[in-house]
Amino acid sequence: MSDSPGSGPPPPPPRPLPRQQATPQTTALRQRLAELRGPSVAPQPLDARALAALAANPGCERRALLDGAGVNKTVLAQALGSPSDFGQSQFAFMRGNAFEARVKADGGADLMRLLAECTGTAEPADVAVPDLAAAGPQGRAARTALALREATEAGGWTLFDHPMLVLEVAGSPAYLEPDAVVVDPAGRWTVIEIKSFPMIDASADAAKVGAAARQSAVYVLALERIAAHTPGASVHDRALLVCPKDFSNLPTASAVDVRKQLAVTRRQLARLTRIEDIAAALPEGTTFDPGLPPAELTAAVESVGAAYAPECLAACELAFHCRTRARGAGAVEALGRGVRGELGGLTTVDAVLAAAHGEEGDPSDPTVAALRRAAALRAEALGSAAC
Template identity: 50%
Template sequence: MNHSTHPRVDQPLTPLEARLTALRGGAAARSMDARALAALAANPGCDRRAVLDAAGVDKAALAARLGSPAAFGQSPFAITRGLVFERRLRAERCTELAALLRRELLPEEAAQLPVAVPDLLAAEGPAVRAARTRTALVEAVSDAAAGRAWTLLDRPLLRLEVAGSAVSLEPDAIVIGPDERWTVVEIKSFPILDGGADPAKVGAAARQAAVYVLALRATAMALDPAATTTAGNAAGAGATPHAATASSASGADEAGRSEQGPSAPASDVVSARPAGLPVSPYAEPAGLAAAVRTTGLLVCPRDFSNAAVAAPLDLRKQLAVTRRQLARMTRIETLLAVLPEGARLDEAPGAVDSLAHAYAPDCLAACELAFHCRSQARAAGAVEVLGRGVRGELGSLTTVEAALAATAAGGALARAARLREEALAR
């Protein structure tokens, strides 16, 4: 598809987006990726990170302006290796990646089906890209139901509402197989050696993939008319639920096409739990959202080569944790109320201290502001600097000073109890 037929259209900012843009100041926005969202979900009580990520603030640059620069991020060697590996997989319209996915995901009887790799308009803006991704998903389900092809979506764009703010997420790939099931593919540059990989890195990849599954489920629910109207009618008419949904959603997309892109529904942002998704983080969704598999596919280099190998990722635990944690987050509008009016972090970085942090030693491996927050926690004598386990054990004792005082009092009471027992023994 020719990109020129879909011109970029700048959407007007909502009041929340305008406030976040003003907070960021003249700096360019940093998009929130699944890694950042997974880190935020792991520490949902951190108001500081929630606001900074929603505003697209460069936390590394902010930490440097605050005088606490962080040695955080991948080495240049790891970044270069990852780029080379991904370029190889995506060369010639993802030929090598498609061959690997065909071997790993397609049953033998469907191994000869052609693969569709649609153009997802990577050069366009987020709204157009998200709309094109939704249209491609509808077309892919229709192709799978008719037995025409299976589909590989290369770097699609999903939109998700988190704490009242829109987040754009870009999975490495999504596969819609001939069985109409959707699989999230996560590409990483760390090697799989003799069938095993670094557990910490695999865990981080699983947390990121779980975020993509959550966004993909929410997108599926937004495309599924049965989720809010007459679920089950398609099955009663003799068609598969996924195929009937694809047909209905495709018609809705065709009716809503405009100059903004291939598909322009009323809103391209879906919440983390739209109508139809189960309330319990452990329950499985129904309708089209049930097509999204809770087992992802991890693609890594084999041993020390650039040859690709794939391994399944069970995402059920990470998905439940992420959904539960995101549901606990306070809305961004509420958090912004504590900031000074007209605050700009590029001019007054100290304004960030108005936002509460939830420092823990785990932040050192996940957040660029960790050193700044740690110094504040140490200055306040907070027990959080000792770790989450210690914090949980101390209960209502929130400072090191209070904990030491309680220890001294406990020692005196224990000595008094021993003296009493000795006196009674006589």
């Protein structure tokens, strides 16, 4: 006999989404960051790619503050007169979106097949795809966290399409959006990264794979915060990298071990100075509004310390501006982190040359002695060549 409508115990009420309560400190920080950004400037969200680059250079307070305040560094670089072509081209962006749509078509059938092949499991016949829609990034992050817990409790296969994760960076929340996350029946969460660069003969460009691994490590770190409060959940230390196969548009995949990148990212993010501490040290009225006169804007940017290195050219929109300043000051950082580490207390090119020529420096200093020896060998070689 079937139950009539309304019979039986009432269904349990839905669990409310967790909400992050604003404190006076966080409210004051948000107001301060809005002032730094400019009163009429919308915040630029901090994505995993920028976060991975920030973790690779934790000593750069300038990038930490600008990213934390949501400053659009591309617009800022243009206003400073040092525009950068850093970033993805429109063509590459469209190609990437088209490839991702193909991979996720039919409920992610290709994606789940590739995951099964790389993990050695049977291809799932039934995969749930929850609706993660909510108001604003905070709402989406809360909805994602709740859906991850529910999927783990349910014990089936679940595909999360563009979930929203949150990770605290230097005291400020950063909202991150991986391409996909899969929860398997064992409660293991796997990050999926979909890239448009090709995988030829089962291998791809090492630099691009490394960048994808660092980006995936950021997502893993954010997922670990949720898994820590979810019974039976674990985060896989291997991300699934999906790329076009050879020169076609057919997807192929490879499991990428992100344990090393995860350890580095966790350690580097812990070293970041808190954003409120950096902001508190700025002169009163400092703002990075791109509408300011160039001289005022340059002074505002220079009021925050930077840690330039040639590697910044591939990871930061302000790299050309910082390089020009470093070269103008004769800073040895412009020659690379390796050179900077070898030179010890000699921080400028002029100081290095003076030490090499015997004009300055302590002869008992190993660095000074090595420079003078190198200068003597160079002079001897040039003298021999002249003869």
